[in-house]
Every structure is written in C-alpha cells, then in structure tokens.
Amino acid sequence: MKKIIALSLLLISTGLFAQEYEQMNMFSTLKLGALAGVNFSTLSGGSVILEGKTNLTPNLNLTLSVGYSKINKKAGYNVNTYQHIQFDNVNEYETESYTVNEINYDVFPVSLGLEYFFQHDVFSPYTLFEVGYNGVQPHQFRSGGNIAGSYSTFDQLPSAYKAEAPLISNKNPYRIAVGIGTTYKLTSLISLDLRYLYQYNNSIENTNQILVGIIL
Numbered sequence: 001m002k003k004i005i006a007l008s009l010l011l012i013s014t015g016l017f018a019q020e021y022e023q024m025n026m027f028s029t030l031k032l033g034a035l036a037g038v039n040f041s042t043l044s045g046g047s048v049i050l051e052g053k054t055n056l057t058p059n060l061n062l063t064l065s066v067g068y069s070k071i072n073k074k075a076g077y078n079v080n081t082y083q084h085i086q087f088d089n090v091n092e093y094e095t096e097s098y099t100v101n102e103i104n105y106d107v108f109p110v111s112l113g114l115e116y117f118f119q120h121d122v123f124s125p126y127t128l129f130e131v132g133y134n135g136v137q138p139h140q141f142r143s144g145g146n147i148a149g150s151y152s153t154f155d156q157l158p159s160a161y162k163a164e165a166p167l168i169s170n171k172n173p174y175r176i177a178v179g180i181g182t183t184y185k186l187t188s189l190i191s192l193d194l195r196y197l198y199q200y201n202n203s204i205e206n207t208n209q210i211l212v213g214i215i216l
Contacts, residue, residue: 029055033193035213041205043102045070049211053115063113063130071105073205075140081165082157093151095161098144103168105204108135109175125182128195134173136204169203176200183215191215 033051038044049067056062076099083094111132118125151157181195197209 033215037211039207043072095148
C-alpha cells in the first residue's frame, strides 16, 4: 500500500515539474461528474460518487467528492453471549448462540484528491490520489440465534456465555485511495470517465473499486 501511494505521488510531482513552462490560472476551470460502479472485497457491492474538480495547473486537478458505497464482508464466526432481560417482575439472563455470516457496511465517503493527467486528447489517462472520511453504518447478517438457557443471576451463567457480543468497530473511519483512469471525449463539453481505485478503509474492509461515469 505504501509503495502504491509513493508511486502515485511521484507521478504527480514529476508532472508538476514538467508543466512549469505552461501558463494557466489556478481555479480557472470547474467540472462536475457522476460515477457509479462496484466494490470488490470478499463480497461485491455498489458505489455512487458525485465529484467536483478544479485545476491547479494545466494537468493537475483538485477534486472533492461525496458518495455512497455498499461494502460487504464475509464473516463466518460463532458468538456465545447472553441477554439481560428486565421488565415488570422479570429479571433474568438468557444464553444465546448464533453465527455471524456476513457484515454489510453502508459507507458515506467525503474525500479530497489530486488528479494528474498525463495528456489531454480524445483519450486522457490520469492517476488519482484521495484521502477522506467514511461515515459508516454496519449491519450483521446472522443465522442460528438459539436460546440455550435461562438463569436468575449473572454468576449462574456458564463461563462460555459470559462475554458480551463483539461490537463492530468503526473507530477513526478514514480512507486513502490511489488509482488510475482515463477520460474519453464524447463532445467538447462531455467526457466519459473510467477509473480503477484501490481503497484502504480504516476500521472496515479494504476494496478494489471500478467506476464509470460522465464528466461535464
């Protein structure tokens, strides 16, 4: 992952030096895009991205994007835990066993990035580097859910069932993404965009992402 990030930044910085002779005002262009595609990890999911970009140099853009992704992860682990039941005159502990088959994440990324174009033509290849924040809502898909027993006090629980059910962590949910892509000019104002990204998603599943969309 570190080598991929270093290579992407090296390509961008090399391009900056190569453009010194070209003259173009910063922030003189604004483009908007909408892209959709798939995430690949242990399971596949979908993504939708809305993106805005403005130029820093003739070949380097600053990007801002927001979106939604579904990231699905195979789990396949067993949980032995308990539930504390309290209502009216009932105060008891029930043991429970279930299997977590899959964890699904609803992810809402907000990212800043740098997009460097190697050339501007009908086909315009580029490399992309992004950092951002993931808003995350996790969901478990379970099977089983058997109640193994009922007890009056916590101390009566079998030792195998005294642990609380594990929580799904989404602490510090930042993302880093590097990728490559190309635009294809459809008209003077509209381009088709195809890109591949590798995403490091802290606290959740890393993914390979393929997106296609329209840039205006």
